[in-house]
Amino acid sequence: MKRDIKFTACLLAAVMTCSLTVPTFAAEAASEKEEVIYIMTDAAGHVTNVNAVNIFSAGDIVDFGNYSDVKMLTSTENITRNIDKITFSTDDKKVYYQGTMENAEIPWNISMRYYLDGKEYSASEIAGQSGKLEIRLSISKNKKCKGNFFENYALQASVTLDSECCENITATNATMANVGSDKQITYTVLPGKSLESSITADVNEFEMDAISINGIKLNLNVEIDDAELMDQVSQLMDATNKLNKGSGELNSNSETLKAGSSILDSGISSMHHGVEDIDNGIASVQKGISSAQSALDTLNDKSYKLIDGSAQMKTALETIRSSLSSISVSADQLAELTSASGAIKQGISDLYDGAYTLSQNLGFAQYQAMMAQNGLDIDALQAGNTQAIHDLSTQIASLQQALAQIENVPGYETQTAQLQSQIASLQNVIQLLSGNNAAITGAERYLNGLAAGGDTLYQRLGTLKTQYEGFDTIIRALSNTLSDMLVKVSTLSEGIDELVSNYTLLDSGIREYTEGVAQLTDGYTQIVEGVSSLASGSKSLLSGGGELKNGAGELYDGIIAYCDGVSKLADGTNELYMKTDGMDTQVQDQINGILNTIGGEEIEPVSFVSDKNTNIKSVQFVIKTEAIEKAEVIANDIQEEAPLNFRQKLLRLFGM
Structure with missing residues (x-):
């Protein structure tokens, strides 16, 4: 035993x-x-x-x-x-x-x-x-x-x-x-x-x-000093009202930001399509120039066979003349390219400035400042919620002790039910206060996350701005090179035309002609190198434009998510305001009811x-x-x- x-x-x-x-x-x-x-x-x-x-x-x-x-x-x-x-x-x-x-x-x-x-x-x-x-x-x-x-x-x-x-x-x-x-x-x-x-x-x-x-x-004598608690409940109701108004204003302003970001995303997308068209045109020029140089190289390598291969030479000359005639880039187009590059550079600069302004206005600190302008101290609200939760928990603990003493006692069923109801009501208040704190904490994490994204976008745009400024310099240099090349191509085209027209004189001046072909090949190599540089620069422009387009898309998506979050925040604060309206009367009634059911001497x-x-x-x-x-x-x-x-x-x- x-x-x-x-x-x-x-x-x-x-x-x-x-x-x-x-x-x-x-x-x-x-x-x-x-x-x-x-x-x-x-x-x-x-x-x-x-x-x-x-x-x-x-x-x-x-x-x-x-x-x-x-x-x-x-x-x-x-x-x-x-x-x-x-x-x-x-x-x-x-x-x-x-x-x-x-x-x-x-x-x-x-x-x-x-x-x-x-x-x-x-x-x-x-x-x-x-x-x-x-x-x-x-x-x-x-x-x-x-x-x-x-x-x-x-x-x-x-x-x-x-x-x-x-x-x-x-x-x-x-x-x-x-x-x-x-x-x-x-x-x-x-x-x-x-x-x-x-x-x-x-x-x-x-x-x-x-x-x-x-x-x-x-001794079941229970005394509750509810003055401080009721003061905190009133403060909570006032703060919830201000929070609801501030969230509404923030939601309204976010719609303006959403509309502006949509326009920016559309403009960046159009610019990217234009850069793709420029890149495709330069690729066509590069292909034609490469074909002409291949023909010139073949002609130069086999110039000692000109007599036996005059027919082939004539064909090659016709190919060169055809390729040269396909080059349709004009000085006006080059000027448009330079102007477009300058506009893109200015657009990136404006976007960079806008990203800076955005990064300075995102984040929980800015949200707190906005709330403060509307008369709401977020930190004080959280602290007040925490203190109120502590006070209510203390009251619940006291009531639970009283409940534990009478809940299994015959004849006290009504008092037991009343105590359980009052405890549940106070626990609902604690749940509301905890939800309020959770909403503030969630808003803090979400806004700080947006701020971090804004800072990252600002930094990336800074890098893109620096890169594009260098790229714009290359564009302008390539434009000057291409202008010189167009003059040379025009001269070459006239020479080829004359060469084709006077091909019958080639037999008597084969040596001079061969030397001229060699000189022509050397000059054409410079043209090929210039076009290659232009094509490389075009690819860089296309890549940078793609990154800019993706960045603008990410920015737009982020702003959409931000606006959705702000809208949900506004809905949540409005729901919180509606549920806490009249809470002071409810809490006072609950406390009075509890005090009327227990006592001692x-x-x-x-x-x-x-x-x-x-x-x-x-x-x-x-x-x-x-x-x-x-x-x-x-x-x-x-x-x-x-x-x-x-x-x-x-x-x-x-x-x-």
Whole structure:
């Protein structure tokens, strides 16, 4: 059979927790003390012995009590008993003495009745039996006991059943918890209330640890200072209204930003298409020039075969003339290219400036500043929300303590429901406040993310601006080169025309002609190099334009997302405003309702031992029943009993 060791530890802690500082009293004045009344009953609840442990501080002690026997528990000082007057002196910081009370009437009638398969058994008869067990536990007022202990003291009763021998355990008006392999059944009995409960279980060779019942003085007086809370609720409502207005203005301004970014994205896309057209035209020029140079190289390599290959030469000359005639780039087009490049450079510069302005106006700090202009301090709002949550949580904790004391008590169902409703209402307020803080935190993360994106865009545009300024310089240089090339191409075209017209004179001046072809090839190489440079620059322009287009697209997408977020923020703050409107009245009504359902009265503790003891700090009751155990064989060995220490003396009070 397992022993209730935890209960013993609790008894020791209960006796030794309080510290007193007491001056020396006059000879007949009762000293200040604490009383712990230890009550032992049999398994049916009948009182078998009552012992009072009286706790004093150092000094000359005078106490009163109708004891049959007294003894010191923690010191060796002599203790004197004269009828009902007990005196002793001690220097110990804390001293305990025990008084045995004969025929004492305790404040409660306690009854345990045991049934197995519907038949009633005594505790000794039911030990070790198996079947369907029912324990009927009853606690009521003992009218023979003097004083108002029943009306002022609450009880907590604990019944422990071993789950190894007890299954399918049920209990009315109780809470149950698993403690190791045991099932602990706990009852709370409020002052002035009785208890009727039934515990059922399927048992095998039934045994049960002692039932423990602790009695303490209980005061349910609850006072709530709601002035500060209501002030914070009003501040929350004002702040929510300002937040709603500020979010609306921010949403309106974001639509203007969205329209501007759409125009910018469309313009950048059109510019990119123009750059693609320029690149395609330059690629065609490069292809024609390359074809002409290939023909010139062939002509130059085989000029010594001109006589035999004059027909091939004529064909090559016709090819050159045809290729030259396909070059349609004019000086006006080059001027347009230079002008377009300058416009792009200026557009990128304007975009760079706009990105800088955007980066300076994005971010949570700017959002806070805007809110501040509208009279709302975001940080103060969060701090106020946090404080309000803390205050409400404190109030809920107080109410939950009161609820825990009455929720399982018969007759308190209405008060229990009211307390649960009030707690749920305050928890809803906490949820609203937490949602408000979460909305602010989400806005902070979102806006700071946008700000980081704006800074990245600003930096990338800075890089693109620098790159394009260099590229524009290349464009202008290529334009000048291409202008010179056009002059040379025109001269070449005239020479080819003349060469074709006067081809019959080639036979007489083959040497001079060959040298001229070589010179023509060298000059044409410069043209090819110029066109290649122009094509390379065009590719760079196309690549930069593509990056600019992608960046503009990302900017537009980011602004769209920002506007959507701002719109959701505005919807959320409006919903928050609508839900918190009139919250001050609701909170006040809830608090008033709670205060109307609970209350209490402070009463000074009185001595259970003797009404002559008028200087009482506290009185506790510790009640323990006899355990139900199967019969065990008792050895006949007789050993000499060693002296008991303080802990052993306390255990002896309960027959342990």
